[in-house]
Amino acid sequence: MKMHYDVEGGEFINVGTASSQFKKTLKMLGIGADIIRRISISMYEAEINMVIHANGGSIDTEITPERIHVVLQDQGPGIENLDLAMKAGYSTASRQAREMGFGAGMGLQNMKRNCDELQISSVLGEGTRVEITVYLNQES
């Protein structure tokens, strides 16, 4: 089962709409609460990043019997130094992002902790692609 979401930039107020819709779909499919929670946290962090750092983008999700796979692609500024960006506390978030309670520099760490596989590729000036995978049948 595949789904596509367009994520607007600028509109900070709507951040998380895609993650919220996807979470509802997962609930309807009867997927386990812990798995839903882990994919939701990871996807929401990534969606926030896409809005506050990259002016929006698109999200494609795929659910198979084995896994949930979420790909977030933006045409933003890209990440110059991925190792640095992964460090807890590192953030280039704007004041506006901080005012809504984000920009602590813990999002990438939190994504990594909650999903089974995290792949980030980024080209400076071209954009960032984040792939999140959570497996469905491994833990009980």
Next chain:
Amino acid sequence: MTIGSIKECLEAHYYCGEEYQGDTLEYCYSCDLMSDVLAYVKNNVILLTGLVHPQVIRTAEMLDIRAIMIVRGKRPSEEIIEMAKEGGIVLMGTRHSLFTASGILFGNGMRGEEITHDENAL
């Protein structure tokens, strides 16, 4: 504590979700930083916050947080209340500060999240 007794202790009022007043919560997390909430909340908490922004509701929704107490008498917009209603989240308000409200709940036996930092994360 039940949501109803939390409301009484903090002399709070409901913006929505009164129908869940009989539900019980054991944990509390007090914070204005949603990034922290996303990183540290593990249990079934009531979120105490002075931040009034739609992202507070969104964040709660993502973590299955059932109840939010807005402190310092801040008022949520209609839009925020609507979002909470839609998500089946209890939204309340109290005039107490974040510190005082947290203290009252701690004194009544509510527990906090155990935060264990990743050695190489910080």
